[in-house]
Amino acid sequence: MYDLAIMWDWLAFAVRWLHVITAIAWIGSSFYFIALDLGLNRDIDGPADGEEWQVHGGGFYHIQKYLVAPEQMPEHLTWFKWESYMTWISGAAMLAVVYWVGAELFLIDPNVMDLAQWQAIAISAASLTIGWIIYDFLCKSRLGDRPTMLMVLLFVLLVVMAWGYTQVFTGRAALLHLGAFTATIMTANVFFIIMPNQRIVVKDLQEGRAPDPKYGKIAKLRSTHNNYLTLPVIFLMLSNHYPLAFATEYNWIIAALVFLMGVTIRHYFNTMHMKKPEPRWTIGATVLLFIAIMWLSALGQPSLEVDEDQAMGPVATQYAQAQGFEDVRDIVLGRCSMCHAREPVWDGILWAPKGVHLETDADIAAQAAQIYLQAGASHAMPPANLTYIEPTERAAIRQWFKNARVPVALASTN
Template sequence: MDPIIWEWVNLLGRWLHVVTAVAWIGSSFYFIHLDASLRRRDHLPAGTAGEAWQIHGGGFYHMQKYLVAPPRLPDELTWFKWEAYTTWISGFFLMCVLYYRGADLFLIDAEVLALQPWQAVAISVAALAAGWLAYDGLCRSPLGRNDAALAAAGFVLLVATAWAMTRLFSGRGAMLQMGALMGTMMAANVFLVIMPNQRRTIAAMLRGETPDPALGKKAKQRSLHNNYLTLPVIFLMIGNHYPLATSTRFNWVIVAIVLVAGAAIRHFFNSRHAGKPTPWWTWGVAAAGMLAAVWLSGFGPALPAGDSAATRPAGPRARVGLAEVEEIVSTRCTMCHAAQPVWEGIVTAPRGVTLDSPAAILRHAGAIRVQAGLSRAMPPANVTGLTAGERAVLAAWTGRE
């Protein structure tokens, strides 16, 4: 396909994904807020959980929630599903366009595991399906009757999966895989649990039967899971643009921290909306967690198999000169990052970054250190064979002679 057309396909797919994700997240956050803000009143009809009054756009809104279903089915009923479906479909499309189509560069790191592109894609798709099945199995097991125990088990499942993905894929690919897995869990909750349970409720009403209250309870549990997973998913999706979050030694631990920090922030807002005592401590937990993530990212990239810390040159305070850095960059980077790239399929320097002169190298000193010294983000899949020793030199370089 023509590169110009492919570039626009990528951009428009990403735009669609962001727009539908905003719509899905917005409706999810709103309904969790609405559910938490309901208040019991003596005058309410039988079978209602409570009511809420809100003001927006110059008018008042009066909402009531029925625990199971209203006495009669209304003539018009708004469903909230297409936001979730379109977000997942557009997200998977982007996975295909970027990570599956370019698996040899973006998904595979031969120093982690030498996979063929088709193998990496197959493992990725299988991991999405297996992750959903494992999570769904936990929810349907006896653990599903205890929200705290289920949350703990789900946390262990996600952290263990993150560790496993870092042993299969590149750091960036592993973290995007985790974001895609959690997004798949959330979309599947809507498609396979929440919507079917709502349809069963309506079908029972149309037959003149009383709907099963367990259907609504299970749907609400999955909706709450989606609410708590949203912030970590957003972090992982935007985090693939930030190497220190995705391509350093303890990236899977950073995933664990983000899960806790994101849940703590959501707990703060959910508690506030429910009128409970304000849990200000959650911001302390989130801040401490992110400080820990920053600290962990400073340990640098993971060592390739068979390498050892002893082979690395002096630490970050060592004095490194431009000449030494220029030799590494000219050998490992300029086949792509040059005014006239020589790497097959690259016609212009990625992101317009050229590194084919000392002045250009100095201008991008910070990015070089982060992308190739402190992390393994560059070169993609380490296709030019940047060694651990060379990365240590780039990590130690400050850009100042």
């Protein structure tokens, strides 16, 4: 049964790898077309809106853009959609594998909101759907003709969701869900708006009708939103590796400032793509925002008090009651807790790596799968075996985990 933990960890790794691959494909094509569109030479004759000559990989490329479409539709069109769809699908799979299956460890914090696993999963899934519905309503309202106001309201919606998630889930899950919330909006823009509008234009041309320019205008608005949301989503997806981002009191404000940084950074590159003067103010604004984030992370440090009476969920209780727990507890306290503490004592370690604490019975039982994977099934921990954990101690960890015989293995935090 304990080998299931290894299989599940590899599944989580595989899904994460797929997610990264598809995200690279989506973001890469998105950034390329944004740079291409903004940098087109529009001082040309003819029906095309602009053109660009590019050189890459030993060849030359001549690219032309039409505002609606050329007079004659080409026989072959390359549609850019699967990159977006597969990024969302793989991300949803990773959310299920890591956070839904491992809800007791990664999703639910009884000190924030005491939820049953099914309740936490339901809130997780519903919040993504509700976010798109609200956003889409705003875009289709009269605000669609006021893009600046619409962007401000979108920012407000994201800040409200950032705060709301921290009132329901663990800090790690809150920022991850905010990223998933935002990515859902971006992919839904492609699936429900951008692609259908492009299909309407293509069909009109194929049937000899003049396409309505409004469809291009609508798609352009959604594409612009995706442009400015991309970088914050990447930050939020990486945040689960950095406790100073997710495990502090003001994590939701940090997330809000990250969205502002996404605007300043993208504005800098968008301006440069248009071959306009360098907007140096965006560099200063980005630096100030990042300094504010660092200050907030230090200002909102969690309590260093150790709660010896932490409540355990049913899975953690099963590990704590398994034969060999007392021996493993002594091993962990002697080999791991000097770094994985609320106030680490190992020189150079200021915060517990990944926010994982291993000081109490509840801490250790909750992290059973990770202790097994990191120090039992592999030699990942301690790093370089600095605390000299013995082979017999690793064997004891493996045997304890096997004794627990938990039916479902918790997922990896990697």
